[in-house]
Amino acid sequence: MIKQKLVLIGNGMAGVRAIEEVLKINPDGFEVTIFGTEPYPNYNRIQLSKVLQGGTSVSDITLNDWEWYQDNMIRFYPGETVTAINTKTKTVSTDKGRTESYDQLIIATGSNPFMLPLPGADKEGVKAFRNIKDCEEMIEYSKKHKKAAVIGGGLLGLEAARGLLNLGMEVDVIHIFDYLMERQLDRTAGELLQTELEKQGMNFILQKNTAEITGRKHVTGLKFSDGSRIKADLVVMAVGIKPNVALAQEAGIPVNRGILVNDYLETDIPNVFAVGECAEHRGIAYGLVAPLYQQGQVLAKRLCGVRDNGYQGSVLSTQLKVSGVDVFSAGKINEDENTKVYKMYDDWNGTYKKVLIEDGKIAGAVLFGDTKDGNKLFDFIKKGALIEEYLESSQSANSEVNLVASMSDEEIICGCNGVTKGSIVEAIKANGLTTVDQVKGCTNASRSCGGCKSLVSDLLACTLGEYYQADQKEAICGCTTLSRDEVLAEIREKGLTHIREVMNVLEWESDGCSKCKPALNYYLGMINPLKYQDEHEARYVNERMHANIQKDGTYSVVPRMYGGVTTSDDLRKIADVADKYKVGMIKVTGGQRIDLLGVYKEDLPKIWAELDMPSGSAYAKGLRTVKTCVGENFCRFGTQDSIGMGIRLERKFEGLNTPHKVKMAVSACPRNCAESGIKDVGVVGVEGAWEMYVGGNGGTHLREADLLFKFKTGDELVEMIGAFLQYYRESAKYLERTSAWVERLGIDRIREVLSDELMVKEYNNRIDEALSVVQDPWKEAINNKNLLRDLYQNVKVPVETK
Numbered sequence: 001m002i003k004q005k006l007v008l009i010g011n012g013m014a015g016v017r018a019i020e021e022v023l024k025i026n027p028d029g030f031e032v033t034i035f036g037t038e039p040y041p042n043y044n045r046i047q048l049s050k051v052l053q054g055g056t057s058v059s060d061i062t063l064n065d066w067e068w069y070q071d072n073m074i075r076f077y078p079g080e081t082v083t084a085i086n087t088k089t090k091t092v093s094t095d096k097g098r099t100e101s102y103d104q105l106i107i108a109t110g111s112n113p114f115m116l117p118l119p120g121a122d123k124e125g126v127k128a129f130r131n132i133k134d135c136e137e138m139i140e141y142s143k144k145h146k147k148a149a150v151i152g153g154g155l156l157g158l159e160a161a162r163g164l165l166n167l168g169m170e171v172d173v174i175h176i177f178d179y180l181m182e183r184q185l186d187r188t189a190g191e192l193l194q195t196e197l198e199k200q201g202m203n204f205i206l207q208k209n210t211a212e213i214t215g216r217k218h219v220t221g222l223k224f225s226d227g228s229r230i231k232a233d234l235v236v237m238a239v240g241i242k243p244n245v246a247l248a249q250e251a252g253i254p255v256n257r258g259i260l261v262n263d264y265l266e267t268d269i270p271n272v273f274a275v276g277e278c279a280e281h282r283g284i285a286y287g288l289v290a291p292l293y294q295q296g297q298v299l300a301k302r303l304c305g306v307r308d309n310g311y312q313g314s315v316l317s318t319q320l321k322v323s324g325v326d327v328f329s330a331g332k333i334n335e336d337e338n339t340k341v342y343k344m345y346d347d348w349n350g351t352y353k354k355v356l357i358e359d360g361k362i363a364g365a366v367l368f369g370d371t372k373d374g375n376k377l378f379d380f381i382k383k384g385a386l387i388e389e390y391l392e393s394s395q396s397a398n399s400e401v402n403l404v405a406s407m408s409d410e411e412i413i414c415g416c417n418g419v420t421k422g423s424i425v426e427a428i429k430a431n432g433l434t435t436v437d438q439v440k441g442c443t444n445a446s447r448s449c450g451g452c453k454s455l456v457s458d459l460l461a462c463t464l465g466e467y468y469q470a471d472q473k474e475a476i477c478g479c480t481t482l483s484r485d486e487v488l489a490e491i492r493e494k495g496l497t498h499i500r501e502v503m504n505v506l507e508w509e510s511d512g513c514s515k516c517k518p519a520l521n522y523y524l525g526m527i528n529p530l531k532y533q534d535e536h537e538a539r540y541v542n543e544r545m546h547a548n549i550q551k552d553g554t555y556s557v558v559p560r561m562y563g564g565v566t567t568s569d570d571l572r573k574i575a576d577v578a579d580k581y582k583v584g585m586i587k588v589t590g591g592q593r594i595d596l597l598g599v600y601k602e603d604l605p606k607i608w609a610e611l612d613m614p615s616g617s618a619y620a621k622g623l624r625t626v627k628t629c630v631g632e633n634f635c636r637f638g639t640q641d642s643i644g645m646g647i648r649l650e651r652k653f654e655g656l657n658t659p660h661k662v663k664m665a666v667s668a669c670p671r672n673c674a675e676s677g678i679k680d681v682g683v684v685g686v687e688g689a690w691e692m693y694v695g696g697n698g699g700t701h702l703r704e705a706d707l708l709f710k711f712k713t714g715d716e717l718v719e720m721i722g723a724f725l726q727y728y729r730e731s732a733k734y735l736e737r738t739s740a741w742v743e744r745l746g747i748d749r750i751r752e753v754l755s756d757e758l759m760v761k762e763y764n765n766r767i768d769e770a771l772s773v774v775q776d777p778w779k780e781a782i783n784n785k786n787l788l789r790d791l792y793q794n795v796k797v798p799v800e801t802k
């Protein structure tokens with residue numbers, strides 16, 4: 001059989017996908033030639049954001065490597081641009097002087113970034129973000145320069161800005177609208193997004209029109225139409241794209257914004273097709289891969305003579321790929337006179353959901369904070385499902401696995417690649433797949449933006465049942481198959497800096513849970529104490545509020561009293577606030593301090609301010625108290641200054657985060673009045689020395705502490721306590737008390753490790769680093785207006801339905 005000559009111009013995502021589909025349907029039908037301006041094999045452009053953001057290298061984003069071209073006998077000309085098409089002679093010619101004839105021609109030239117025609121736009125340091133070269137240049141720039149300005153607060157601009165922040169630059173995002181991503185989000189979601197990104201360190205300049213790029217040869221800043229200016233060493237333009245139609249236009253192929261195509265991706269010229277961002281179908285030139293891949297499938301069928309209904313256009317869904325923020329939108333995003341909305345706004349958890357309903361059917365959705373319903377809603381939108389169907393499914397599906405179980409076989413799991421639940425389940429069963437990567441290899445699901453990974457993994461869980469559970473034996477929680485040690489190793493190796501980034505880079509299979517989020521928050525802070533910004537929303541409620549919530553919803557306030565010692569002034573202040581705020585009960589605790597019980601949430605910051613005492617951390621996974629006996633100054637049995645040592649220890653280690661709470665005690669003789677034998681760290685004074693005990697517990701799992709070492713001086717003792725605590729911080733699992741940790745490691749091993757003087761010094765250096773950034777949480781909260789508003793003012797959790 002004579003093969004037809006099929007020529008593809010453009011080695012990008014859409015064109016190559018069309019060729020892949022052709023090869024699937026008729027592997028021997030065509031002699032394929034591909035021309036690509038970029039000098040690489042076909043790669044995943046979507047993942048460039050992840051390359052810029054770190055954690056993914058250029059080599060990781062190849063979709064089809066060099067062998068793929070050879071294996072499929074494709075003649076591939078990388079780094080070669082087609083400069084002309086002659087539709088009469090049915091040939092194309094290139095910048096390398098080559099001429100190639102075709103029977104069928106696919107134009108898939110993609111888009112060009114739209115560069116604002118501003119004065120100064122040609123200066124050095126003005127970039128687009130479209131390809132590997134752009135990405136590499138920005139990475140190089142960040143090594144020498146500090147200040148970046150990104151023009152455009154859309155998907156691309158924000159993903160670029162996040163990348164530049166990760167590269168250590170300061171980033172201003174200049175946006176023409178008064179809220180971000182106005183093409184994909186409504187105002188509420190856009191504003192929530194802005195707040196979240198500001199927390200990550202982005203600075204926004206909204207409603208600004210750039211008038212000029214300043215500088216001589218090299219950019220130095222931007223000037224706006226109102227005359228104001230900012231400084232910048234790098235300017236990234238991300239203000240949209242323009243379909244790349246010049247080649248087609250010059251060849252006389254009809255174009256509008258894009259190359260005009262019908263439902264079969266045919267242009268007006270016989271045997272010439274266009275697919276991808278360069279094509280315009282029913283007035284739309286798409287800029288996302290999902291529709292482009294659908295076009296590729298239709299085009300392949302058309303070329304192979306398979307009957308098909310043709311391409312009918314696509315409903316779009318978008319997801320922002322920025323660690324730490326979950327945003328999703330699909331279909332219609334703004335209300336009008338024909339729509340009703342189902343809205344949920346949870347200020348407490350920072351989540352927002354809006355579902356637009358038209359004639360009772362779901363017409364669009366905007367999600368912020370919790371996007372796990374995204375794929376499902378998207379499928380409902382495409383099907384035109386009734387809102388009741390969604391509400392019913394939400395009620396019955398109270399876990400992610402239930403959610404995916406409740407989906408029908410036809411529902412799309414991977415929007416980018418159009419892969420249905422049915423086809424994934426079939427592939428899992430037929431090929432014995434057990435991991436998301438295997439499903440990706442077999443079905444393409446999760447191959448592009450990765451937004452569907454959690455759904456794919458839920459589907460694995462619900463298809464494989466117990467077998468899948470068995471696979472996750474060592475995992476730190478059900479969201480990942482990685483163990484604590486593996487996660488820590490990855491955080492260190494990849495330099496991961498925040499929770500969402502860990503989840504994204506390590507391919508968490510859901511949005512995180514109450515088990516992994518606080519654990520990751522602890523691990524990240526432990527590994528990188530100087531740079532890590534505590535994500536307080538990941539903490540358990542007591543730690544988030546810096547107070548213990550009581551059974552009636554009120555809170556308790558326990559100020560610190562170092563070593564259990566107080567003063568008449570402090571007692572007076574406590575009495576005064578207790579009267580003023582009508583505190584329910586004043587109780588002396590087992591940890592030798594005073595607990596004010598029954599405090600209203602709104603009163604917490606006022607009480608802290610009026611007390612002007614440090615927090616006792618009675619709620620913290622950290623140092624709680626150092627209990628002391630009266631010791632040598634007053635007790636006739638005392639051999640050491642237990643109070644002085646207790647105060648010294650409490651002052652040194654207060655505010656330290658640890659895997660679980662840590663209680664200490666210092667007794668001045670073996671009578672042990674401070675109960676040193678049942679504390680995480682217990683100290684007992686003996687004649688001329690201090691004994692150090694560890695791993696004790698007086699709670700449910702009663703455990704007597706083990707003697708670790710004996711020291712002549714207080715300095716040696718304090719140094720060893722520092723080393724012990726840091727060793728525990730670095731090697732215990734989150735929520736593992738020292739008692740369990742000592743049992744797990746064995747006291748002999750701990751003793752052996754801490755017998756190494758060098759190790760003791762190193763642990764102390766690291767714990768001192770962690771302690772150097774400790775701040776009093778009550779003072780911090782009082783001085784932070786946003787925190788005060790978010791946590792302590794009357795927080796409403798409204799559920800509105802219009």
Ligand SMILES: Cc1cc2nc3c(=O)[nH]c(=O)nc-3n(C[C@H](O)[C@H](O)[C@H](O)COP(=O)(O)OP(=O)(O)OC[C@H]3O[C@@H](n4cnc5c(N)ncnc54)[C@H](O)[C@@H]3O)c2cc1C
Pocket residue numbers: 009010011012013014015035036037038045046047048049080081082083108109110111129130131156244247275276277278286287288289290292319321416449
């Ligand atoms: C940083 C970034 C992140 C993105 N993230 C997402 C996302 O999360 N989700 C999503 O859906 N979409 C995303 N997109 C958009 C998505 O990547 C594009 O929609 C998709 O790549 C378009 O595919 P295409 O094949 O039409 O064009 P392209 O991928 O641009 O491919 C066109 C190729 O043709 C080549 N070419 C052009 N003219 C010629 C010629 N005359 N001769 C030879 N070769 C030529 C070009 O060099 C290019 O390599 C992102 C885009 C970028 C830049």
Ligand SMILES: NC(=O)c1ccc[n+]([C@@H]2O[C@H](COP(=O)([O-])OP(=O)(O)OC[C@H]3O[C@@H](n4cnc5c(N)ncnc54)[C@H](O)[C@@H]3O)[C@@H](O)[C@H]2O)c1
Pocket residue numbers: 116151152153154155156157159174175176177180181182183208209210238239240241286287288318319320321
């Ligand atoms: N996660 C994703 O899905 C993803 C990520 C990156 C890129 N992309 C795709 O890549 C393409 C390019 O992305 P994009 O963000 O550049 O396009 P876009 O059209 O989505 O957004 C451009 C933004 O720039 C703003 N803008 C326009 N002129 C401006 C000006 N003079 N000053 C300041 N702001 C201005 C617009 O208001 C708009 O919000 C799009 O097709 C997009 O869908 C998608």
Ligand code: SF4
Pocket residue numbers: 629630631632635636637638639642667668669670671672673674
């Ligand atoms: S532990 Fe010893 S020194 Fe301390 S109070 Fe009790 S008896 Fe006195």
Ligand code: FES
Pocket residue numbers: 413414415416417445446447448449450451452453
């Ligand atoms: S939804 Fe983007 S890869 Fe599946």
